[in-house]
Amino acid sequence: MSSVCKKCLKTIKRERVVVTSDGRIGCICDRKSSHDLYHKTKETVRSKDVSLKRYGSIDSIIEHVRIGDLATVKEMASMYDENRGYVISKIVMAAAEYDQPDIIVEFYTQYDDAVSQFLHNNDMAGMREFYEKHTRGMDMIAAVIKALVLGNKRAFEAFCTRDIIRNTHEMFMYTAIRDGTYKTLDILLEYEDGDRIGCAEVAAFYGNIDFIKYILNVSRNVETDVMNCMFEAARGNQPLVFRFFHEEYNEVFMKRLDRVFANAELDIDIAIMLHDEYGATSVKRCMLNAIMNGRYDLMVLCHDVWGVECDERVVEEVVRIHANEDLNIAFVDKLCEWGVDTSVIVRMAQKYFDEVIVRRVAEWAV
Structure with a gap:
């Protein structure tokens, strides 16, 4: 200086x-x-x-998006070439934020038509290449979520006519409900044409009891919705949701308890709650489900604490899933620790062509 x-x-x-x-x-x-x-x-x-x-700068374009000046936005955007994908991404995101459906339709349709063709032909590799080449990774899902979280119904409805909604339903539902408001729920409930498939379950996954109450108050099938919520509450490890259903929907809760206990993706704490507090009894099926989901701790709990017998059905399930490369060898070692007949393990391993387990059993004999 x-x-x-x-x-x-x-x-x-x-x-x-x-x-x-x-x-x-x-x-x-x-x-x-x-x-x-x-x-x-x-x-x-x-x-x-x-x-x-x-x-026109990006900020200038977005200002015209805010006031809904489609003609000017089109004119400005048409002058961009190399960064066109980036500019259109910004335009669509701003249109979602300021609830400008006409601008969304104008700028998103040309890209989504191409994506729809790839989906129709089941050409996922082609679709990825298209995104990389033409859109520079612009994230339309984020724009859909923004419209939902802000409660911008017109913007969301503009997206509803495109394949992005039909093919990414779960992706935007979970994020929108997590960050959204009652306006978000109203839009989604109307979009689902009264069936409300997914909203209550997503709320249960995040443990949002107020949202669950709001949705169930207008539910056409409370029993099914409660059961689905229980499955998602288990997957999201939400014990308070189970307590809510036990207190407010006790009859349905007790009717569906064993089914959820046997088939849901259970965290060990939720499994203990359902068994010890609420009296779930399908422990054998719970153990098989734990093996299928790779939950070693829950498998051990079912055997060591709840006394599930390690019979051929259990052995076969361990071997079958290990053969599909979805299970750690520690599950097989546990069978040996429990005193399972090695000939049964070898027979099952040969049935599923799992040479790794055959060699493992041979190591035990050394």
């Missing part, structure tokens, strides 16, 4: 010249490199100013 004369320093500030490549501000008077940098930077700034006046 000390090498710059006062006159040049004023010039630098006035013309917005950047620092030199090594991080210092060079003097324009006595350094050729700094002199070149001055002119190069000045030219770049002028070129950028002209470009912004001609094409």
Whole structure:
């Protein structure tokens, strides 16, 4: 900084010249490199100013999106080429935020038509290549979620006519309900044409009891909704949701308890609650389900605490899932620890062509 004369320093500030490549501000008077940098930077700034006046900055485009000026937005966006995917992503996101369905339809349709064709042909590789080449990773799902979270019904309905909604239903539902409000629920309930498939379950997954109450109050099939909520509450490890159903929907809760206990993706704490507090009895099926889901701790609990017998059905389930490369060898070692007949394990391993288990059993004999 000390090498710059006062006159040049004023010039630098006035013309917005950047620092030199090594991080210092060079003097324009006595350094050729700094002199070149001055002119190069000045030219770049002028070129950028002209470009912004001609094409319109992103902020300027978004401002026109906010007021719904489709014609101007189209004119500005049409001047972008290399960054067109990025610009359109910004436009659609802003249109979702400011509830401008016409702009969403205009800018999203051309891309979604191409995506729909890939989906129709089941060409997922082609669709990925299309996104990478033409859209630069723009995330339309985020725009759908923004519209839902903000309660912008018109914007969401603009997306509903496209395949993005039909093929990514679960993806946007979970995020929108997690971050949304009652307006979000109202939009989704209406979108689902009264069937409400998914809303209550998602609320149960996140443990949002107020949302569950709101949805069940207008439910056409409370028993089914409660059961589905119990499955999702188990998957989301939400004990308070189970307590709510036990207190408020006791008859349905007790009727569906064993089915959930036997088939849900249970955390060990939820499994203990359902068995010890509420009296679930289908422990054998719970153990088989634990094996299928790779829950070693729950499998051990079922055997060591609840006394489930390790019979051929259990052995076969362990071997079958291990053969599909979905299970750790520790499950097989546990069978040996429990004293399972090794000939049964080998027979099952041969049935499913699992040479790893055959070799493992041979190691036990050494």
